[in-house]
Amino acid sequence: MARRRVILYGNSVVLAAIGATLERLPELELVFLAAPLPSAAALSALAPDVIFFDTGRGGPAFDKLFTLLQECPSLLLVGANPENAQLLLWSSGRFDAMTAEDLAQLVVHGSRV
Secondary structure (H helix, E strand, C coil), rough: CEEEEEEEEECEEEEEHHHHHHHCCCEEEEEEEEECCCCCHHHHHCCCEEEEECCCCCCHHHHHHHHHHHCCCCCCCEECCCCCEEEEEEHHHHHHHCCHHHHHHHHHHHHCC
């Protein structure tokens, strides 16, 4: 199975914890990005399968991420709210409520198993 590329954009404690958990999974290649977020074209060139980001950052970063989602319908965007540790998922697919394990499998496999 090819490794899935996961971008983590931001420096919140929540994203650090997600990154530490995902680093243990050999089937993932993690890319850590700090502000400012590159253009949608530069992000697309990184060929991410999943992008985790702080929802508290807002502004132009959201525009770039959602532009990329329109261009890459298989992309999964996961917004982490550092204030309440909630995760919000955006994708062209539909997902029902899931557990943390379901989320990990979604990141690893690209679909619910």
